[in-house]
Amino acid sequence: MPTLDELKLKIEQLNKQHHIEILKILKKNNTVTLNENKSGVYVNLTLLPEQSITDISNYVKYIEEQEATLSSLETQKLDFKNTFFNEKEDKE
Incomplete structure (x- = not known):
């Protein structure tokens, strides 16, 4: 799990x-x-219960994983597009 400072920086960039x-x-935790x-x-963040910090950390990790997956898929999509259209243009 990231430190509170690392978590804070990641949250600020979202x-x-x-x-x-x-x-x-x-808001799920009434003591916050x-x-x-x-x-x-x-x-x-220093006053948050451990469970809230864990939940936030898991959410941030989920976002990072989703963005990495989307980036990979976008790159793959562009590769397919370039390959397909370049081959199609070469045939014409």
Whole structure:
């Protein structure tokens, strides 16, 4: 499991949609204090229960795995596209 600093950096790099999902994870635990202002929602990670940290860490890991899979599939798709269309153009 990543350290709290590593987890914080990973969360900060995520987009708004993922931030909302992380907030939903945090709201499942009623003991978590969320501080909200016009700049956003702030959470003191050092005060979070271990289960919440584990859930967030698992979610971030899931996102990273999905993005890696999508990137790989996009690369493969481009390879197929280039191969198919290059061969098709060569035949014409």
